Amino acid sequence: MEEVIVAEGLTKVFGSLKAVDEVSFTVRRGEIFGFLGPNGAGKTTTINLLTTLMKPTSGRGLVAGYDIQREPQKVREKIGVLFQDITLDRELTGWENLWVHGLIHGIPRRLLRERIRELLAFVELEEWASHQVKRFSGGMQRRLQIAAALLHRPEVLFLDEPTLGLDPQSRNRIWDYILELRREGVTIFLTTHYMDEAERLCHRTAIIDHGRIIALGTPEELEKSLGSEMVYVKLASNSLQDAARMAEGLKNVEGCRVQMVKPGEISVSTIKASEAIPRIFEKAEGLAVKIREVTYHKPTLEDVFLHLTGRKLRDEEVSGMEAIRIRHRWWR
Amino acid sequence: MVSPASAAYVMWYRQVKRFVRARSRLVGSIFQPIFWMVFLGLGFTSALRGAPVFGGIDYLTFFAPGVVMMAVFFTAFFSGTSIIWDREFGFLKEILVAPASRTATILGRILGDVTIAMLQGVIILALALLMVPSLNLTGFPLVLAAAFFTALQFAALGTILASKLKSFEGFQLVNMLLAMPIFFLSGAFYPVDALPGPAALAAYLNPLVYGVELSRRALTGMGFLPLPTSLTILTASSIRHFLVAVWSFEKTTAE
Ligand SMILES: Nc1ncnc2c1ncn2[C@@H]1O[C@H](COP(=O)(O)OP(=O)(O)OP(=O)(O)O)[C@@H](O)[C@H]1O
Numbered sequence: 184m185e186e187v188i189v190a191e192g193l194t195k196v197f198g199s200l201k202a203v204d205e206v207s208f209t210v211r212r213g214e215i216f217g218f219l220g221p222n223g224a225g226k227t228t229t230i231n232l233l234t235t236l237m238k239p240t241s242g243r244g245l246v247a248g249y250d251i252q253r254e255p256q257k258v259r260e261k262i263g264v265l266f267q268d269i270t271l272d273r274e275l276t277g278w279e280n281l282w283v284h285g286l287i288h289g290i291p292r293r294l295l296r297e298r299i300r301e302l303l304a305f306v307e308l309e310e311w312a313s314h315q316v317k318r319f320s321g322g323m324q325r326r327l328q329i330a331a332a333l334l335h336r337p338e339v340l341f342l343d344e345p346t347l348g349l350d351p352q353s354r355n356r357i358w359d360y361i362l363e364l365r366r367e368g369v370t371i372f373l374t375t376h377y378m379d380e381a382e383r384l385c386h387r388t389a390i391i392d393h394g395r396i397i398a399l400g401t402p403e404e405l406e407k408s409l410g411s412e413m414v415y416v417k418l419a420s421n422s423l424q425d426a427a428r429m430a431e432g433l434k435n436v437e438g439c440r441v442q443m444v445k446p447g448e449i450s451v452s453t454i455k456a457s458e459a460i461p462r463i464f465e466k467a468e469g470l471a472v473k474i475r476e477v478t479y480h481k482p483t484l485e486d487v488f489l490h491l492t493g494r495k496l497r498d499e500e501v502s503g504m505e506a507i508r509i510r511h512r513w514w515r
Numbered sequence: 516m517v518s519p520a521s522a523a524y525v526m527w528y529r530q531v532k533r534f535v536r537a538r539s540r541l542v543g544s545i546f547q548p549i550f551w552m553v554f555l556g557l558g559f560t561s562a563l564r565g566a567p568v569f570g571g572i573d574y575l576t577f578f579a580p581g582v583v584m585m586a587v588f589f590t591a592f593f594s595g596t597s598i599i600w601d602r603e604f605g606f607l608k609e610i611l612v613a614p615a616s617r618t619a620t621i622l623g624r625i626l627g628d629v630t631i632a633m634l635q636g637v638i639i640l641a642l643a644l645l646m647v648p649s650l651n652l653t654g655f656p657l658v659l660a661a662a663f664f665t666a667l668q669f670a671a672l673g674t675i676l677a678s679k680l681k682s683f684e685g686f687q688l689v690n691m692l693l694a695m696p697i698f699f700l701s702g703a704f705y706p707v708d709a710l711p712g713p714a715a716l717a718a719y720l721n722p723l724v725y726g727v728e729l730s731r732r733a734l735t736g737m738g739f740l741p742l743p744t745s746l747t748i749l750t751a752s753s754i755r756h757f758l759v760a761v762w763s764f765e766k767t768t769a770e
Pocket residue numbers: 197200202220221222223224225226227228229267376770
């Protein structure tokens with residue numbers, strides 16, 4: 184299959200900080216490739232390098248067959264970029280922004296008028312065409328930016344955190360647009376720090392942390408790498424000591440791998456949760472630790488990230504509750 | 516291939532649209548020169564009546580052609596430096612990642628700044644005529660030429676400054692330290708050829724001096740340099756600044 188983006192040992196150093204550290208990957212034609220990582224992981228910097236906005240310190244990159252350093256002009260002809268922050272001219276109207284964008288991308292005027300109409304309809308902003316962008320809500324600005332990125336029908340689309348900070352409704356809409364593009368076979372490089380976004384939209388995902396790719400595969404592959412199910416155990420007491428004793432005790436229990444220990448909480452990966460859970464209870468009884476709640480579900484990218492880094496992707500998200508598919512509860 | 520003409524046009528369009536839309540900026544930039552003429556010009560006219568320094572013309576007649584160029588200068592310079600806001604608000608990235616030739620986009624942008632600055636100059640000139648009907652309007656084409664090159668000069672200088680200084684505080688400081696001396700040492704307020712040594716030297720290095728000189732020459736017939744000299748210096752230095760602006764924009768990255 185044709186490779187549309189190739190990164191080989193791509194590195195970007197800012198002073199003493201390696202923002203992107205020897206990153207290598209390829210994106211095939213028609214694929215949605217995700218970069219999943221926490222704040223400061225180097226996602227935006229990678230996009231800046233691939234879109235010719237910054238020069239790599241070392242390494243090589245090809246986009247649509249062109250070298251990002253030697254043929255930046257050619258690369259620019261092939262790409263569309265949705266930047267993480269708003270890059271619209273807030274004083275201009277929605278229509279004027281698209282007009283400017285279209286002409287600096289070389290779209291002939293008549294065709295441009297037509298495309299602007301089409302895309303304003305696609306992102307459902309027709310009624311706002313003649314309003315200044317500074318009057319738009321965050322979600323509307325994002326949608327207008329998506330329209331701009333698509334206006335010149337780029338061969339490769341870069342989307343930097345397309346739904347960051349948006350309300351669930353706007354988020355769903357943007358997902359629909361991206362899924363529509365996925366059906367049309369547009370090649371997309373997307374960054375996100377939402378698990379569910381990567382799971383839902385991407386064919387393959389790289390997990391990036393401190394500028395390095397620490398895992399890469401389809402969401403299923405990444406999740407399988409952990410074992411097939413995750414069991415979360417909440418203890419009645421909020422003590423780290425109890426959790427640590429439990430973890431210690433579970434070490435030699437067959438089919439259980441402890442992934443995380445926190446005060447009052449541990450998580451265990453296992454092949455079969457239905458068999459592991461009784462053993463966990465047995466152990467708890469033996470150690471005189473009281474269990475308040477046990478949940479289990481298929482591992483999510485969140486679990487993968489946790490497993491690989493020992494940290495959660497987003498602190499405010501409570502153990503990927505939204506991704507829990509099967510949920511069981513016991514009371515003692 | 517992106518047509519350079521389209522790219523230049525649309526950047527021009529954007530600069531002009533933004534200016535027209537920013538009503539308060541428009542109004543402010545027209546009232547400020549009027550205040551200068553009314554409060555400073557009229558005041559000195561009566562205080563300095565008969566003083567020989569102004570070559571036999573009254574102060575307001577001396578001052579008005581300079582005010583026209585001052586208006587051109589401020590509008591062009593601040594419009595040029597506004598590229599730093601484009602960086603701050605992200606719009607610059609949109610341009611940097613587009614396949615249009617950078618030379619074409621910056622040319623269009625600067626010509627947009629020149630357009631609004633000249634428009635400004637013409638409005639101020641019209642208002643000046645109401646106060647000083649004796650201004651010689653046959654010099655109008657020369658005033659336009661002076662306004663064009665002065666605007667080009669300072670839109671370019673603003674662009675260069677904004678692409679060199681990325682920290683906003685540093686930029687504001689340099690902006691003040693540069694704009695004020697250029698303004699006061701422009702020859703608009705008093706004849707700079709009468710200044711003592713070092714100050715005269717600074718004045719000769721000030722590109723605004725030649726615009727003011729040409730404007731005054733055109734509208735009153737007064738001046739301290741031969742017309743070809745000031746015209747040559749002004750065009751040469753504005754084209755030079757323009758080329759440096761293009762060159763520095765070519766090298767701009769998002770860093
Ligand atoms: N221009 C720059 N100069 C210096 N350091 C930078 C620059 N740009 C980014 N960095 C640093 O590089 C690291 C990676 O930043 P980057 O913006 O690529 O992360 P990110 O994964 O996009 O994060 P976020 O989720 O917050 O957008 C961060 O530590 C950041 O502070």
